[in-house]
Amino acid sequence: MPLPKSLSTLRERPYRLLWTARSISAMGNALIPVTVVFAILRSGGGAPDVGTVLTCHAVGQVVMLPVGGVWADRLSRKQVLMATDAIQAVCHGLLAAMIFLHQAAVWQFAVTYTIAGMAMAFFTPASRAVLPELVGPEQLQPANALLGLTDSTTKVLGPALAALLLAVSSPGTAILVNAISFLLSFVLVSRMHLHRQVQRSEKQHFFADLRDGWQVVARRRWYLANLLCWGVWNFAIAFFFVLGPVVMEDGHGGATAWSVIMITGSAGSIVGGLAALRYRPRRPLVTTNAAAVLGILPLALLAPPAPLFAIALGVAAAFLMTSLVGEVLATTQQQLFPEEILARVSSLDWMISLIAMPAGYAAAAPVAQFLGTRTTLLVAAAVIGTPCLLLNLLPGVRSVQRFPDGTIGIAGERQTAAPLPEATSILPRTTSTETPGSPGR
Known part of the structure; x- marks a missing residue:
């Protein structure tokens, strides 16, 4: 079959x-x-x-x-x-x-x-x-989505x-x-036999390789802005995971209610992974940054707090979004950058995310003690939604699109993750109107 x-x-x-x-x-x-x-x-x-x-x-x-x-x-x-x-x-x-x-x-x-x-x-x-x-290139998103779907499923089981x-x-x-x-x-x-080997750049000193990889990101300031905005997103969503159990324990269902919310969220992640197998937005960054606003729902619904079913549905929608967005952004990253520097770009992406969320965990309780839990949750919701919406005003974000053959690049350039033409430098040629992103974890 x-x-x-x-x-x-x-x-x-x-x-x-x-x-x-x-x-x-x-x-x-x-x-x-x-x-x-x-x-x-x-x-x-x-x-x-x-x-x-x-x-x-x-x-x-x-x-x-x-x-x-x-x-x-x-x-x-x-x-x-x-x-x-x-x-x-x-x-x-x-x-x-x-x-x-x-x-x-x-x-x-x-x-x-x-x-x-x-x-x-x-x-x-x-x-x-x-x-x-x-x-x-045309198979990268379903390939990412299958791996993401596996991760989501194993986290439930x-x-x-x-x-x-x-x-x-x-x-x-x-x-x-x-x-x-x-x-x-x-x-x-x-x-596992690779279909092809990446042509490596000439080896330099370790710190020169590190600098070159990160300069690629810095030169594309629109991409760095997208990474940092998703870092802010991760920082703010951490407030939900710290303060959510506290709100539930305060007369709103306790551990049982929190378990229902987390199970519903996990189900949302799996549905998002399934959706990522087929959904391929024409403008990946515009679409993912707009979708990121759904992260408001868990925080805003927890603030009153809303009824349990409403919070659970909001969390499911947000988790569905992060699962889908993560695979779309991973695919975009894999095609916007040359393969010989892709691991360095990915490491910067993950590092920002891994730093941001623990920082949010650490900040949530002190901020809530100072501002109050309800106000803190509403402020965190605003912090999640605003930067991602503003990102879509950048010309570079809007210039990243999916072409009819399924590949992703910058409008007018047809640039994909092919090796760069000049072996003497791995820095990409950029224009003054460039811009992409990094998945929320």
């Missing part, structure tokens, strides 16, 4: 191997957020220790993202993905062994998750940058499977399953 057009990328064996590998490792990784908390607590740690371990993971990832972006552009991205899978498999395998032997200590969790975060800093830009080497494993066994079992998932991913990726 022939596959639907939206799933046609699965006919490509290299992409099919990558998708299978990512699906397996994503499911294994989805066990960890629930498991690691109980593993630390059962090993004699407390809430501060849990916070320390999670912070180590985040810091390891943020600090190493620029390094990961450079090396994912310097080396074969397939080899980078294999290396990160191997590191994760070893780290989690050793940690599982320590738990089974009752020798696990908090510092071991901290070291493991610092290294895991550093490995993710190499994996993330390489994983996005490798796609143009596997499928054609993972906690339930983790709870089941914790009920019948120790946390070490779930961590061992995660290690095995990375080992299987390693094997699958090793069998």
